[in-house]
Amino acid sequence: MTLTRRKMLKNTGLALAGMTGLGSIAPRSGWAATELKLGTTQIHSLSDGHLILPPDFIFAPMPKDELAPILSEYGLGNGPLTPSCNVTLMRDGERTVLFDTGSGPAFQETAGELVDALDALSLSPEDVTHVVFTHGHPDHLWGVLDDFEDPLFSEAEHMIGRSEWEYWLDPNTVDTIEEARTTMAVGAKRRLEVLEDSITLFDDGQEILPGVAAHASYGHTPGHMAFEIRQGSNSVMVVGDSIGNHHVAFARPDWHSGSDQDQATAAKTRMRLLDHMAADQMQFIGYHLPEGGLGRAERKDSAYRFVAEGA
Template sequence: MSETLPSIQAATFAIGDFRLFALSDGEVSLDPVIFAHPEAVIEAKAQAARAGSETLQTAVNAYLLKSRERTILIDAGDNRGFGTETGQLIAAMKQVGIGPEDIDIVLLTHMHVDHVGHLADAAGSAVFRNAQLLVPDREWSFWWDDGTMSRAPAARLSAFKTARNATQPYKSCLHRFSDNEKLFSGVTAVSLPGHSPGHTGYLIDSNGDSVFIFGDVVHGTNFQFLHPEWGVAFDQDPELAASTRKRAFEMAAS
């Protein structure tokens, strides 16, 4: 029996000299109890119930940024690492006329499973074989530090293995960048730690237009904008993540 996946989605925006494509890799189901604050759990359960479900359906997205000089992929989806209804990123890229071989740069917001899923194939080879991988230095240092991995609880070891396996084939074309570094004309990294040690957003700014891509700053759109202090179990440093959320919202509103 053939399997039916959710329809592939892509949205396109003009940002000055850039074209930005928001690409869907699919959705994952989240248990409302992942929200660390009791009131957040109540809100999440209510949101799920309104959709006729006991779980929250959360989109897994990546972004394609095209300029005259280069084609950049921001994050690499889940590819069924975290959920069974993901894995559509490559098809979504092809829908807008871009294949894996056309990617010049892959930028990561962080190295969690649902952001590195399509980097390597089943044989451990680079999917984006012509691309350079750009990763926040603090993020790379955390996931590739053997001492940190050895001290991690057993439940976290798979996250380290996934991050390493996904990025291993890009070690020869890796660039690690500093907090808030200007990466290219019109593309600046914005340090947003807390969800992970080196979690980073990207400010795209061109000819008076701008967009702020802030990764996993938000998981519950219906209530975290009103209550940035409400975090999720995935936040490695909950207090720092809350502070970062407030700062990210202020930046996005300015």
């Protein structure tokens, strides 16, 4: 087991608590927003908090007249959007796998709560055996390091798609990415460089872990990946940000979204995934979908709607 500075401080804190008679602090409850079992595999959706986003971050490219009734239907006004951040945890008896690591403390004050969520399940970062990234945006990647810039999940193997890795490590990305995303590029490169000697890369279609297959879902970022977790005939798809919200992404998946780096490719990916999952009535977990993100896609006329299955 690797001894990190975070562990040393944690152990010191526990010792002091014992000396003062305070004992350990009980974890906060209610973090595991959804729970699903696939045979012997247990899946939780853990809350990393939520984001605060200006509406134009998503809606800017969309036709305003057609958008208005959709926003009204879902009770969305002119104020900021506050999407949930749902980190998927998978346990199969041998492995404890996180899909993404949340925002950490350096992105938004309303996010970065993953460690507390793990604690509510009596897990620590050191219990995680594998970290699998959907992509390199801040709310999915920046939680990978602790306050000392060391890997937070110190015992884990870290895994990311080869195309995504190459994009964020490319020194030209910071100069070619949209100006508003420059900080994202700098932050992703810095964090991934810390993992450079121990990262495992994978490609589309590869079984990256037993029962876990990677599926290219490009567009939101150049190398975004979704993951199908399967046991026998049952499966659930971890879609990351390839389906980024429960309203416009379902009502008009063909529309370009301001949140996507390659908007045309992302729309094609979104339509393909929704068509496949609706046809098969396949469960999925979306990183920014409500009620823990677990649900199904149901056809609604020529579009879809999100049917939540969370608590």
